[in-house]
Amino acid sequence: MALEAKNLWFRYDRSQPWILENRNLTLERGERVALFAPSGYGKSTLSLLLAGYLQPSRGQVLLEGAPLPRRGVCPVQLIYQHPEKAINPRWRLKKVLEESGKLDEQVLDAFGIESAWLDRFPRELSGGELQRFCLARALMSGADYLICDEISTMLDVITQAQIWNVVLEQAEKRNMAILAVTHNQNLARRICSRVVDLSRE
C-alpha cells in the first residue's frame, strides 16, 4: 500500500535540461513525509508527476503497484503553492467545491469555510481563504494520498497551524498519506515523521 516513484526522469523537451534524474521515492499509506530541497531542484515537478499531471520521460509512478488511473477521481490529490491559480476564476466557490461531489458540511466546518464565501468569486477572497477551498475540494473527493506543495506558505501562522491541525486530524482518520513540500524546517519537524532531502541524495 504505497505511492512509488521508480527511476523517474523528467525534462520538458529534448532540448531542455533534465529536471529530475533517476529519482526514487516511496510514500507509504498513512505516512507523513517532508520533501526538502533548494528552489529549482524539481520539488514541484516531482509533485506534478506523483499526482499524474505530468508524464515522466523515463520511469514510472506506481499507486499500489499499478499505474495511476487515467479516468475518474485520482486518489492522489495535489494541493498547489498558488491557490489562485488552481481555481477557475470565473466560477463561484460553491461550484468549485461541487466539482468534487456533494458538499460535506463537516469538512467545510473543519476548515472554517463560511457559507457567505460560497457565493463569492475567487478574486474576492484572500489567498489563505482560497487555500482552504483547495484542501476541502481534495478531501471531499476521498483522496488517499495528499501531495502538499508549500500549501501554507501564503497563510499567516495562526491559519497555518489551524489548517495543518485539521489536515493531520483528517489524515489520521482516513489513514491518508501526506507528502509535504516545505522550506520551513520547523514546520517539517512538527508535521512529518520522515524527511527526504533531494539535494542530499
Place this chain on the structure above:
Amino acid sequence: MEAKNESLLEIHDLSVAFRMYDQVLGQKDLQVISDLHLTVRPGEVVAVAGSSGSGKSLLASAILGILPGNATVKGHLHYQGQELTPARQAALRGTEIALVPQSVAYLDPLMKIGAQADGHRRPKPTEKRRELFRRLSLPEKTGKLYPFQLSGGMARRVLVSTALISGARLIIADEPTPGMSLDQALEALKLFRQMADQGKGVVLITHDIDLAFAFADRVAVFYAGTTVETAPAADFRAGPEALRHPYSRALWRALPQNGFQPIDGFQPYAGALPGGCLFAPRCPYKTAQCEQSPPPVREIRGGEVRCYHGA
C-alpha cells in the same frame, strides 16, 4: 509638520472600501481597511505581519495607487512630507517607489526574464541585473528563460530583483520569500536590509514572521484591516511577554517552533465587523468595554497598541 519631513512614508487614518453590488438595485461599500497608521523612516525595514486577508496586500496597492476602480481611499498618505496624490503615485511608482508583487503571475508569460527585469530603462541595467541574479543565486541563463520555466522560488527571486534594479527609495515587498529555501530567503532579506542601511525604506509584508523578526526594525501587526500593534522587532524576538496585544502573542505562539497552537475562531469578514474591538470575538481578556467601542491607539513601552488591556 516636522515629523512628516523626517519620515519617508507616513500613513494616517487610512481606510479603503470597495463599492459592490448588493441585491438587485442597491450598492454598498465594503470597508476592507480602517483607521490604519504606519510610518516608515529612512533606514528602516518595517515588517507587516498578520492575518491572511487582513488587508496587507491592499495596503501595498493603496500606497502605489493601483487599487481597482471600485475602491475608495480615505485618509492621509504622505511620501517625503508631501501628500501622495494619484498623479504623484503614477509619477513615482517604478522609479521612487517599487513593488515586489505577491503573485508570480505578475511576470509577463510571453517575455524572457532578462528583458522583464531590465524593463524600459535606457541604458539597459544588464550589469546590475547580473549582479543581483548572482546575489540571489539565480543561474546566469535565467535571463534567457520564460516564466513558465522557473520554479516558484526562482520566480520570486526574479520579482525581488526587478524591484531592486529600479533603485527606488521605498520598496514595498509583498511576500517576497515564499518558495525560497532558507538560505535564499535570508539573502533576499539581507539585500533589503542593506538597502535600508543606505538610507532607503522597506515595507516587508510577510508571513515568514520569524525571519521578519530577525531582519526588521519594527513590526506592524495587522488584523481585520487595521494595525493592532506596532512594536520594535526586538520585542517579538524576546517573546510573548514583551508584546502588547493578545493577537500578537497568539501569532508568536502559533509558530511551529513555539508550540504550533492556533487560537480558535476566524478573522471577521469585511462587511460583518464587530462594533467594538475587532479582535474581541476571539480575545480571552475581553470585557464589556471592548465590545462597545473600538479601543484607541495607545503608546506603551515604545510601541503602539490598539487594546484597552494591553500592558
